[in-house]
Amino acid sequence: MSAPSLVVLTGAGVSADSGVDTFRTAGGLWDRYDWREVATPEGFAADPGKVHAFYNERRRALPGVRPNAAHAALAELEARLEANGGRLTLVTQNVDDLHERAGSRRVLHVHGELAKAACVACGTVSVWTADLGTEIPCPSCGVAGAMRPHVVWFGEMPRHLDEAEAALGEADLFVSIGTSGSVYPAAGLVAAARARGVDCTELNLEPSANARLFTEARYGRAAEIVPAFAKEMTW
Known part of the structure; x- marks a missing residue:
């Protein structure tokens, strides 16, 4: 068989x-952060620095977990x-x-994957273990400020x-x-x-x-x- x-x-x-960290359990991330501000396209458009800081913290924590x-x-x-x-x-x-x-x-x-980043200008997805910020240029097309975490936010497919x-x-x-x-x-x-x-x-x-x-x-x-x-x- x-x-x-x-x-x-x-x-x-x-x-x-x-x-x-879990998201929805008591004391989870959505008890400590407003998901509308850090996990939506609208939140990213309004304050990309805040969104990058949220995911940078998550990304930095990855090597410390097994x-x-x-x-x-x-x-x-x-x-x-x-x-x-x-x-x-x-x-x-x-x-x-x-x-x-x-x-x-x-x-x-x-x-999506936390250890990857996507460029909204050219669509390239890159392995990414460092911090992201609005000043970071895309390694493929060179456009600065177009990189975002390669995660699916609320409202995205x-x-x-x-x-x-x-x-x-x-x-x-x-x-x-x-x-x-x-x-x-x-x-x-x-x-x-x-x-x-x-x-x-x-x-x-x-x-x-x-x-x-x-x-x-x-x-x-x-x-x-x-x-x-x-x-x-x-x-």
Whole structure:
């Protein structure tokens, strides 16, 4: 019997065990910052310096956090599936690079990546680990002030949705890990999976907003329940 095809959606709960700030939980980033000012195109147009300062702080923190056991378990599961003829497509709402640093290779960042910058003048996307500011020129076209974080802000279209839906069309199992179930369109993947007759498992700290749609659920810290779930995946 060949290994199954999985689509795994991850959210802030996966990286929380690494010490990465979450957005929507009590005490999270949106309790401390106004998202309208730092996470919208309008906020960037009104005060780009403030937006750059917000993301510069997040970007500087990345080297100080490490992948946790959940990240490692997903990378190991991907390798094991592929070795046995299966496939794991990881769709993440997280803008950090912890999945890649743990060894995951097939990662779709639907909300963008913190360690990249985009030029609004020429469209070039560059790997970017330093601070951004209004005086920074684009390394491709040379225009200053056109660089922005390569993240998806409120009101913008998430990325890689076509690829995620294509993977879901071939999936045997959909797994949602560490998500609130309230951020669309990613939160709609479970309904799309159920419509295709795909089994759906929720691994979360607590029931999500769409927990009723899952056929199986386990609750606890991601660093504990994800490795246990991955270890049980046998075929």
